[in-house]
Amino acid sequence: MTSSTSLIAATFVLGAGTFGFRFAGPALRSRVRISPSSEKLMATAAVVLLTALVATAALVDGHDFVGIARPAGVAVGGVLAWRKAPFVLVVIAAAATAAGLRLVGIH
Numbered sequence: 001m002t003s004s005t006s007l008i009a010a011t012f013v014l015g016a017g018t019f020g021f022r023f024a025g026p027a028l029r030s031r032v033r034i035s036p037s038s039e040k041l042m043a044t045a046a047v048v049l050l051t052a053l054v055a056t057a058a059l060v061d062g063h064d065f066v067g068i069a070r071p072a073g074v075a076v077g078g079v080l081a082w083r084k085a086p087f088v089l090v091v092i093a094a095a096a097t098a099a100g101l102r103l104v105g106i107h
Contacts, residue, residue, distance in 0.1 A: 054074065059071055072097055072101055073101075076097040077093060077094030077097075
C-alpha cells in the first residue's frame with residue numbers, strides 16, 4: 001500500500017469505528033445496565049485520564065521538563081476556567097502569562 005492509500009484506509013477505519021461507538025451508546029442504552037458504582041468509577045477514571053493528559057502536556061516536551069512558563073500559564077488558565085471565566089479570557093490569560101514569563105527570561 002502507498003502512504004496515501006494507507007492514510008485513506010486508516011481514515012475510513014477510524015470513521016467507521018467512531019460511528020460504531022457513537023451508534024452503540026443509544027442503541028444499547030436500554031439493553032445494558034451498568035451499576036451505579038461502575039458509573040461512578042468510569043466518571044472518576046475520565047477525570048484522572050484528562051488530568052494526566054493535561055499534566056504531561058503542560059510539564060514535558062519529549063523527555064525534557066519545559067520549565068516554569070508553560071505550567072504557570074496552564075495553572076492561570078485552570079484557575080480562570082474553574083472560576084467560570086469566559087473561554088476567550090482563559091486562553092488569552094494563559095498565553096499572556098506564559099509569554100510574559102518568557103519575556104522576562106523565566107522559561
